[in-house]
Amino acid sequence: xxxxxxxxxxxxxxxxxxxxxxxxxxxxxxxxxxxxxxxxxxxxxxxxxxxxxxxxxxxxxxxxxxxxxxxxxxxxxxxxxxxxxxxxxxxxxxxxxxxxxxxxxxxxxxxxxxxxxxxxxxxxxxxxxxxxxxxxxxxxxxxxxxxxxxx
Numbered sequence: 001x002x003x004x005x006x007x008x009x010x011x012x013x014x015x016x017x018x019x020x021x022x023x024x025x026x027x028x029x030x031x032x033x034x035x036x037x038x039x040x041x042x043x044x045x046x047x048x049x050x051x052x053x054x055x056x057x058x059x060x061x062x063x064x065x066x067x068x069x070x071x072x073x074x075x076x077x078x079x080x081x082x083x084x085x086x087x088x089x090x091x092x093x094x095x096x097x098x099x100x101x102x103x104x105x106x107x108x109x110x111x112x113x114x115x116x117x118x119x120x121x122x123x124x125x126x127x128x129x130x131x132x133x134x135x136x137x138x139x140x141x142x143x144x145x146x147x148x149x150x151x
Contacts, residue, residue, distance in 0.1 A: 035090030037141035043082040043098060045149045047119060051077050051102040055084050058095050063133040070094065077102070095136035096123035098147050119149035 043053060055073045062068030073084055077100055086096075099108050100119035109117045122136045123145050138145045 035088055035140065037089045037091065038085055038087040039089060039094075039138065039140060039142050040144050041082075041084045041086065041096060041098075041123070041147050042144050043084060043121070043147045043149065044080070045119070045121075045151075046077055046079055046082055046100060047149070047151055048100075048102060049077050049079050051100060051104045053077050053082060053084070053098060053100050055086070056097050057086055057089070058097065058133070059092065060133050060137070063095060064097060064130065089140035092140055093133075093137040094123075094140055095131075095133050095138070096145065096147060097136075098122070098149065100149055100151075117151075119151045121147045121149040123147055 041055065043055075046053065052074050053076075055075070056069040057071045058064065058069050062070065071086065071088070073086065075082060075084055086094075098119075098121045099116070101107075102118050103109070108120065111117050122131050123138055124136050125131060125148075128150070
């Protein structure tokens with residue numbers, strides 16, 4: 001049974017990421033940032049220029065809870081690397097979840113196993129599991145925060 005554990009973690013990643021980002025993208029919340037700090041995200045390994053890249057910014061209390069993001073940005077995809085600036089952050093720690101909506105349908109498409117078929121990533125690292133807030137968080141005002149997409 002233990003040898004199937006990595007597969008089950010990957011399956012949970014797909015399910016959690018898909019639910020959180022799809023519901024976040026579908027949410028009608030209009031959270032506007034209140035602060036004066038900004039942070040740039042360097043989103044790498046974007047595989048195509050098709051569709052949009054959706055970036056959701058969370059604080060600890062809302063981390064990956066559908067609709068509980070502090071702010072979000074949607075930008076046109078570009079092959080390779082994108083830079084997205086998140087303005088208006090208050091002092092504190094934030095974490096980012098990103099997905100590449102290649103077909104512009106507003107959801108994270110998954111395969112028959114429930115794994116994402118479209119690119120996804122988190123601030124600071126891209127584990128093959130959903131990271132904790134502490135693993136993905138950064139201080140508002142950080143000059144550049146890396147996000148590497150996985151497909």
